[in-house]
Amino acid sequence: MTSPHPLTPHLPSPLHEIRDDRFGRRGLRLVLKRDDLIHPELIGNKWRKLVPNIAAAHGRALVTFGGAYSNHLRATAAAGRLLGLSTTGVVxxxxxxxxxxxxxxARCAADGMRLHFVDRSTYRRKTEPETLAAILRAAGAEGAYVVPEGGSNAEAVRGCRDLGAELRGHAEVVAVACGTGGTLAGLAAGLAAGQRALGIPVLRGGFLEDGIRDLQERAFGARSGTWSLDDRFHCGGYARTTPALEAFAQDFEQRHGLPVERLYVAKLLYGLVALAEEGAFARGTTIAAVVTGRPFPEPQAAASEPGQSPP
Known part of the structure; x- marks a missing residue:
């Protein structure tokens, strides 16, 4: 019997209804789209974004970018181990x-990823052709297939379109936490007419809208689907949390028996509860929240920079 491919996913990811009186008393229904159950090591949107890029690489080594607690770096390293591909992470x-x-x-290194550290000024210029070429030379990664920070490019956006297609007919509003915006860009394009996507940015800066529009134009030729952002729930920036967010996440875990990843999923759910309390959703609305990750040891208070991209 042939062994399954190491990246074989469990799709479509399941929908779990959550009974929560903060939504119920306002006539709202909350369901969780459990993308964290797609694959045991390429969690959630990381599978949807990475697999199309791995296919485009045609067996070449992979090089990508991220910060010290990057979910994307961990997923890329895991994919490299599973497939026997060389990976380099520019940190x-x-x-x-x-x-x-x-x-x-440490998890990345254990999975065989070579780590190459660069100063923050150089990192901010990593998309400039000359700077990128210099980084690749210094990292010994010339000729590798470059996956952008967060995995967000046209290939990834087209891969995330399937997420929207899986949610057609299941919710009027589909909400997702946003880092680089690639998941929202694809999700919105896959939804049906009458559905809308809501992005909750997990970092400050207010620059995501242009980035998402650019990603959709590169992937589909034009803006696609109905989507919007609410940037009030980043809690100070990427990898930052607050006592209120931590208390909320612990309470949600106790109410529903679901471990809540703090840097993305907690901010998403926190934002949805706040929006429900503000009356942002009409009675009778079903809201689907995309669970894009599961808990991993995270920083207690990592520094973030205004306008920085997430790992």
Whole structure:
């Protein structure tokens, strides 16, 4: 009997209804789209974004980018191990090279990823052709297939369109936490007429709208679907949490028996509860929240920069 491919997913990911009086008393229905159950190591939207890029690489080594606690770096490293591909992770923060690896980067290294640390100024210019070429030379990754930070490019956006298609007919509003915006860009394009996508950015800066529009134009030729952003729930920036967010996440876990990933999923759910309390959704609305990750040891208070991209 032939062994299954190591990246074989469990699709479509299931929908789980959540009985929560903060929604119920306002005539709202909340369902969770459990993308965290797609694959045991490429969690949630990471599978949807990475697999199309791996196909486009045609067996070449992979190089990608992220911060010290990057979910994307971990997923890329895991994919490399599972497929026998060489991977290089370019990590934001030259100062990290002289410190012991945190649990997230240690996982990447254990999966065989070579880590190359660059200073933050260089990292911000990584998409400039000359800077990118210099980074690849220094990292020994010339000729590798470049996956952008967060995995968000036209291939990834087209891969995330299936997420929207899986949710057709199941909710009027589909909400997802946003880092680089690739998941929202694809999700919105896959939804049916009459459905709308809502993005909850997990970092501050207010620059995502242009980025999402650009991703859709590169993937589909034009803006696609109905979508909007509410950037009030980032809790100070990427990898930042607050006591209120932590208390909310713990309470949600106790209410529903579901571990809540703090940097993306907690902010999404926190935002949806706040919006429900504000009366942002009409009675009778079904809201689908996309669970894009599961808990991993995270930083207690990592620094974030205004306008920085997430890992």
């Amino acid at each position: 934001r923060g030259q100062e990290l090279a002289d410190r012991p690896l945190n649990p997230s980067l």
